[in-house]
Amino acid sequence: TSTDTTTPTPRNTRNSDIPKNGTEELNGRPDDSLKRQKSEGPPPALRSDGREGHPRQPSNRTPANYQHPKQGQSVPPHLLRKRDGLLPIRKALPIWPQAATIKAALKKNNILVLTGETGSGKSTQVPQFLMNEPWCTKCIAITQPRRVAAISLARRVAEEMGSFMGSQSPAAKVGYSVRFDNATGPNTKIKFLTEGMLLQEMLRDPIMSQYSAVVVDEVHERSVNVDLILGFLRNLVSGVENEGNKKRTHPLKVVVMSATADVESLVAFFEDRQASPTQGQTADKPAAQREGALARDEMTKEAEASRVATCFVEGRQYPVKTIYLPQPTQDWVESALKIMFQIHYKEPLPGDILVFLTGQDTIEGLEKLVNDYAEGMDKDVPKLLALPLFAALPQHAQQRIFQPTPFRTRKVILATNIAETSVTVPGVRFVIDCGKSKIKQFRNRLGLESLLVKPISKSAAIQRKGRAGREAAGQCYRLYTEDGYKTMEERTTPEILRCDLSQAILTMKARGVNDVLNFPFLDRPPREALEKALLQLLHLQALTDTGAISDQGLKIAKFPLTPTLGRVLVEAAKPERDCLLDAIDIISALSVENVFLNLVTEERKEEAEEARRELYRREGDHLTLLVTVQRYAEEETNRKLWCEKHFVSHRAMQNVMNIRKQLQQQCMQLKLLAKDDAQDQSAPSEARSQAILACMLRGFISNTARMMPDGSYKTLIGNQTVAIHPSSVLFGRKVEAIVFNEFVFTGKAWARGVSAVQLDWVSEVVEAIM
Numbered sequence: 001t002s003t004d005t006t007t008p009t010p011r012n013t014r015n016s017d018i019p020k021n022g023t024e025e026l027n028g029r030p031d032d033s034l035k036r037q038k039s040e041g042p043p044p045a046l047r048s049d050g051r052e053g054h055p056r057q058p059s060n061r062t063p064a065n066y067q068h069p070k071q072g073q074s075v076p077p078h079l080l081r082k083r084d085g086l087l088p089i090r091k092a093l094p095i096w097p098q099a100a101t102i103k104a105a106l107k108k109n110n111i112l113v114l115t116g117e118t119g120s121g122k123s124t125q126v127p128q129f130l131m132n133e134p135w136c137t138k139c140i141a142i143t144q145p146r147r148v149a150a151i152s153l154a155r156r157v158a159e160e161m162g163s164f165m166g167s168q169s170p171a172a173k174v175g176y177s178v179r180f181d182n183a184t185g186p187n188t189k190i191k192f193l194t195e196g197m198l199l200q201e202m203l204r205d206p207i208m209s210q211y212s213a214v215v216v217d218e219v220h221e222r223s224v225n226v227d228l229i230l231g232f233l234r235n236l237v238s239g240v241e242n243e244g245n246k247k248r249t250h251p252l253k254v255v256v257m258s259a260t261a262d263v264e265s266l267v268a269f270f271e272d273r274q275a276s277p278t279q280g281q282t283a284d285k286p287a288a289q290r291e292g293a294l295a296r297d298e299m300t301k302e303a304e305a306s307r308v309a310t311c312f313v314e315g316r317q318y319p320v321k322t323i324y325l326p327q328p329t330q331d332w333v334e335s336a337l338k339i340m341f342q343i344h345y346k347e348p349l350p351g352d353i354l355v356f357l358t359g360q361d362t363i364e365g366l367e368k369l370v371n372d373y374a375e376g377m378d379k380d381v382p383k384l385l386a387l388p389l390f391a392a393l394p395q396h397a398q399q400r401i402f403q404p405t406p407f408r409t410r411k412v413i414l415a416t417n418i419a420e421t422s423v424t425v426p427g428v429r430f431v432i433d434c435g436k437s438k439i440k441q442f443r444n445r446l447g448l449e450s451l452l453v454k455p456i457s458k459s460a461a462i463q464r465k466g467r468a469g470r471e472a473a474g475q476c477y478r479l480y481t482e483d484g485y486k487t488m489e490e491r492t493t494p495e496i497l498r499c500d501l502s503q504a505i506l507t508m509k510a511r512g513v514n515d516v517l518n519f520p521f522l523d524r525p526p527r528e529a530l531e532k533a534l535l536q537l538l539h540l541q542a543l544t545d546t547g548a549i550s551d552q553g554l555k556i557a558k559f560p561l562t563p564t565l566g567r568v569l570v571e572a573a574k575p576e577r578d579c580l581l582d583a584i585d586i587i588s589a590l591s592v593e594n595v596f597l598n599l600v601t602e603e604r605k606e607e608a609e610e611a612r613r614e615l616y617r618r619e620g621d622h623l624t625l626l627v628t629v630q631r632y633a634e635e636e637t638n639r640k641l642w643c644e645k646h647f648v649s650h651r652a653m654q655n656v657m658n659i660r661k662q663l664q665q666q667c668m669q670l671k672l673l674a675k676d677d678a679q680d681q682s683a684p685s686e687a688r689s690q691a692i693l694a695c696m697l698r699g700f701i702s703n704t705a706r707m708m709p710d711g712s713y714k715t716l717i718g719n720q721t722v723a724i725h726p727s728s729v730l731f732g733r734k735v736e737a738i739v740f741n742e743f744v745f746t747g748k749a750w751a752r753g754v755s756a757v758q759l760d761w762v763s764e765v766v767e768a769i770m
């Protein structure tokens, strides 16, 4: 396994290797396909309205001036007309002929496992098939692992239904709810929401009384949240979770959807046929509990309905040619760049390129390089339009992916694995796959979670490749060798087996699951990991000594944040600390990937250092972030310019402001913050700065290290040596103790997002928890 997160710096890319007109790279003869195309008139327009479909179907181009329905807007007449316009496209989706089967399956059964290739129409059509069924008197929830997918699907379905989103209007049938953004109204019938949001709702309403059906989408991604949802739903449909005497008046229908066919284990899971010996002894056997509570005929009906129906949708896929690198490369950013221009010069339009990269840093680095090189292209070569796509990107920037490609232009979408199955990017004929992704990995021994860049699995590589063959035959360039492919694992390990479980366990506890060790997990995490998480929650005082959830724990569970960050907020709200607004600002900044722009050249780095100096605080990165957020918020004339001047990402800051607003509102709802307080925020005094850091320390006690006599730092829990990351304002300084936000490995163990703290504060916290 690789523990290397080194982002290949675009700095390494040699300009001379990128052909100005591309011809050097094309195995000899310059390709004339672009010229040919030019003489044949404009290239056929891409179906770039966020839609993807069978090429033989009539093209249905969205007018360039078409605006997606927004929350609260009335339905424009052209939108209502579009409804019928989209029908032929919907009918051409592979899932369409199965509508009757799906409806019949759910009429008879409460659970349906539905598999089908990405793009076959599962997410957009299934809720529309079900919404008018007689049993469907309430809302349908459809969960998504990512916010971008939840929002864009809601938009798409609203468009298909000639409806619009949110608002009070009876016509607003579709909505979405994602962290820090809610667009639903009283008449919402189809609600797309992130898994995290559904879990939050499940805490508030354990029997999910507002829903007739829950559709769990993208189950193959196996996020921790999806595993929790499946466990809760299994308990709910089998009647285990009656929460006192509360009971649903109608059975809840559950549809589990996946792009890969692991039907057998899902069916076994819902039919309670799991092999795990521990589960046989648990309270998950509902029959005994329900006896007497239900009339006999009801029992029979339930038994019938608890059977799991399955349905398979055959997808459409054109052949995709795979091209491997002949030799392994370390510098895949450079390889990606070369191949991209090679495709651009050689291949006719239309045909967009989708590049899979590891994260925001690499994407932004490559975006800049593409733009730089594209500027130098000859005039008669079509333009290249680089579009980033990662989860932290603000919504409006993400939506650009779905907008029509300008004339004589090729889109290059630079994406994380978000585009693997979650988001269908239209127009793609070429995929460049770096073969890696950034994943969370928890190290039980160290008690630390870190982000690592690791090789993807074969199944992920296959999914990535498939993106090139959605509309026509395509090509997939793998930036690794064929032997490299053979060494990849078959499947991605489910997140629950490799991540910090404290948030998951807190959610379970908040939902009344006391015996977490015997929860119905689709894949049972190792006992050691569960125990570590329980201990962590105990340290955070989210659980009491008896393992029950504390009042503080209940508050922490209500934040859409890790327990660590939630704990910081709860601490900051205490009268003796009194620094909640500051803590919210810092946590908002920590919730986006990079506030400070990642700079490429040494010269630019020095320039940035100089420009940012006024934001830097000697106490470390947390207070530096606080100052940055506060200055940005105070800036009234031109925030964009302010960002440019300080080498701060405007994109990230817009996100920060949004999160900040939401967190403030949540704190008000939890009565941690009074309405008037939010207005009044001054720059922190010395005493308040100390209070802020003490709060950080209270949450991040596992990420605390002290200086050793030899000048190195060792974590208090786990005794791991860490060094202050070069990106930190404390880099190169010696302080007695540090608290840090995250742990990264690039050759060695680095602490990133670091602040200096006093050793006696650390001892105080340690004494309080030990």
Ligand code: CDP
Pocket: 049, 050, 051, 052, 053, 093, 116, 117, 118, 119, 120, 121, 122, 123, 124, 125, 152, 153, 156, 424
């Ligand atoms: O869920 P699944 O991947 O099976 O398919 P889907 O998300 O329902 O997508 C079906 C089709 O709807 C896609 O092939 C696109 O043509 C279109 N779609 C879209 O235009 N915009 C979206 N945000 C999502 C889907």
